[in-house]
Amino acid sequence: MSTIDDLLSRGRRGALSDADERRLQMAVQTSREHQLTLLAGEVFERAGAAQPGDTALIKRIVHQVEGEWSGTFQRVVARGRVSRWVSVPMLMAGLAAASFGGYRAVHALRPPADNSPPRALAAAAPSRALAVAAPSVPAPTVPAPSVLAPSVPAPSEPAGIASGAASVPAALPDLAALPLAGAVSAPALDRASVQTPAEEASAAQSSAQPRTARDDAPATARVAALSANAAIASTAPSAAPHWNLPRPKPRALHASVASESELAALLPAPGAPASAGTLAEGAPDLESAQALFRRANQLRRSDWDAAAALYERLTLRHSESAEAGVAEMALAKHALAEGRAHQALRWFQAYQRREDGELAAEALWGEARACQSLGEGERAHELWQRLIEQYPASAYAAAAREQLGP
Amino acid sequence: MWKRLSRPRAAQSAAADSDPGDATSDTAEGPTDPLAELARQAAAGDHAAANALLIKLTPALLRVARQILGPQHPEISDVTQEAACGLLLALPRFRGECTLVHFACRVAMLVSMNVRRREISHHRKTETLSELQEVYLPGGLPPTPEDRLLGERAAGAIRQLLGSLPEVQAEVLGLHHVVGLTMPEIAAVTRAPLETVRSRLRLGRQALRQRVLGDQRLLEAIGGSNEHDR
Numbered sequence A: 001m002s003t004i005d006d007l008l009s010r011g012r013r014g015a016l017s018d019a020d021e022r023r024l025q026m027a028v029q030t031s032r033e034h035q036l037t038l039l040a041g042e043v044f045e046r047a048g049a050a051q052p053g054d055t056a057l058i059k060r061i062v063h064q065v066e067g068e069w070s071g072t073f074q075r076v077v078a079r080g081r082v083s084r085w086v087s088v089p090m091l092m093a094g095l096a097a098a099s100f101g102g103y104r105a106v107h108a109l110r111p112p113a114d115n116s117p118p119r120a121l122a123a124a125a126p127s128r129a130l131a132v133a134a135p136s137v138p139a140p141t142v143p144a145p146s147v148l149a150p151s152v153p154a155p156s157e158p159a160g161i162a163s164g165a166a167s168v169p170a171a172l173p174d175l176a177a178l179p180l181a182g183a184v185s186a187p188a189l190d191r192a193s194v195q196t197p198a199e200e201a202s203a204a205q206s207s208a209q210p211r212t213a214r215d216d217a218p219a220t221a222r223v224a225a226l227s228a229n230a231a232i233a234s235t236a237p238s239a240a241p242h243w244n245l246p247r248p249k250p251r252a253l254h255a256s257v258a259s260e261s262e263l264a265a266l267l268p269a270p271g272a273p274a275s276a277g278t279l280a281e282g283a284p285d286l287e288s289a290q291a292l293f294r295r296a297n298q299l300r301r302s303d304w305d306a307a308a309a310l311y312e313r314l315t316l317r318h319s320e321s322a323e324a325g326v327a328e329m330a331l332a333k334h335a336l337a338e339g340r341a342h343q344a345l346r347w348f349q350a351y352q353r354r355e356d357g358e359l360a361a362e363a364l365w366g367e368a369r370a371c372q373s374l375g376e377g378e379r380a381h382e383l384w385q386r387l388i389e390q391y392p393a394s395a396y397a398a399a400a401r402e403q404l405g406p
Numbered sequence B: 001m002w003k004r005l006s007r008p009r010a011a012q013s014a015a016a017d018s019d020p021g022d023a024t025s026d027t028a029e030g031p032t033d034p035l036a037e038l039a040r041q042a043a044a045g046d047h048a049a050a051n052a053l054l055i056k057l058t059p060a061l062l063r064v065a066r067q068i069l070g071p072q073h074p075e076i077s078d079v080t081q082e083a084a085c086g087l088l089l090a091l092p093r094f095r096g097e098c099t100l101v102h103f104a105c106r107v108a109m110l111v112s113m114n115v116r117r118r119e120i121s122h123h124r125k126t127e128t129l130s131e132l133q134e135v136y137l138p139g140g141l142p143p144t145p146e147d148r149l150l151g152e153r154a155a156g157a158i159r160q161l162l163g164s165l166p167e168v169q170a171e172v173l174g175l176h177h178v179v180g181l182t183m184p185e186i187a188a189v190t191r192a193p194l195e196t197v198r199s200r201l202r203l204g205r206q207a208l209r210q211r212v213l214g215d216q217r218l219l220e221a222i223g224g225s226n227e228h229d230r
Helices: A004-012 A018-030 A032-047 A054-069 A072-109 A119-123 A128-133 A159-163 A173-177 A179-190 A197-207 A217-235 A251-255 A260-266 A289-299 A304-317 A322-337 A341-352 A360-373 A377-390 A395-404 B009-015 B036-043 B047-069 B076-093 B100-122 B130-134 B145-164 B167-179 B183-190 B194-213 B216-221
Strands: none
Touching (some): A004 A032, A004 B183, A032 B047, A054 A289, A054 B047, A289 A304, A289 A322, A304 A322, A322 A341, A322 A360, A341 A360, A360 A377, A377 A395, B036 B047, B036 B076, B047 B100, B047 B167, B100 B145, B145 B194, B167 B183
């Protein structure tokens, strides 16, 4: 039998039988918490409801993702295929090298003929259990800490070493390096990931290493693993390393970009010839409407002034693009929020001169608000009436009706 | 007051494209997901399949982003785009244990939650005009203004919690209350045991109750009582 929680969820989809509906009704009538849950659910349903202009918005999003994605995805897949063939032999070679080094280390630690315990053996932790049991006891003569934590890669090591599963595309170091991977993978993707047998073997192998820095066994393994990883990286088809992918939210990075002058240093000057270093063949055009728009969107969270400069540049250089329209609206809304009603009015009006503007209702509403801020109540009333006539189904029209009163 | 508990069935078809519930033939029933083959092709590098998949799933991503962040949030399209990229990146890890729509919803929810958390942590005021947020008038209003107030404040409390709860609890709370998934669906999409999901939801609700108790207006709206039925 479904719980009330499940009934509430299914009720939001209209997927309840009559009996379930009666049951839910009874639960809701007797429980304030259920009432609240139901009401909140309705709010969320409305919040997620389709809005006018969604079709165009979805097309634009798909188009942008497609643009960013083209080439990249094939590269990821190809890298996965290549790495599968390269990583397995390399991993085996690394394991073999580590085993050999381990053997040499054990051999070196073997007690001499007089049965006196070797000095290093007393300090070594031969197993993970020992390492856990006495983690803070350093070897008397061992200053190197990185080898003492065999299951944790050194910070500077590529992630591939730790994972040991370069054959899985999703485990590629490049993906982990993407900001998006940081945003999504940690909770959504990595949490559910299961350690592969190769990883387990690698971890077991490394944890079995004697824990002395003097031994060259772990170092051998690390060198072998690094070589394997380097080989993987070199064989990957990343000769054209332009991941124009995501970098979706590098907010921290942009926080350091403080001024328009710094921005200008990052962006090519208008009309400047594309040098080999800045605009190699196949590199994204940083002055395209999409690029400007994306950079401005990223900047607006940390540095509005710099973002506004980019928005304005976008409206000047690519005035016919859809991105320029959205930029106009962003400028207008921000100006209005800051009380610069005259400026906001100009931007709102500029947007309305566009044909087929998806945000026309919002622009009309904004223009009315700007007029109201300027004390032009009559003009605001006219605009609200126009809003109701032209966009009767819009949420802004409903708001305009409220403004006009009964 | 509580006559209409579920959405009118006639309205379902209109929302079918973007409703996470439209693919609820759950995982236990086997591989009935119509998008599974498309996902497999996309994961294998088929660009056309990836494009077709995005067209199918972006409405669901957009919907979840709006639900988590609010429909007038200025970053809705950015978040949706980010979720779409994340979805494509995550496709190779999709094992078919849940429907692809639910998988996409989870990705969108986590991306949106990250944005919310960032905003909270930075105490950053979004640039959305307060007026435009206020004028958001949903299509079908709850029966009474009192109900609307209740629902909106409860929804606001849930949204706030998504940014402050431990992530696993916030995820379950969001998938259930915001996206509207059932417990078995959440268990499938998060690959967690059902009882674990229930436990996380229970903990999330405890925090929600504390939040409600701290919200004087909401407390007054529900009658000034701190009685809870569960």
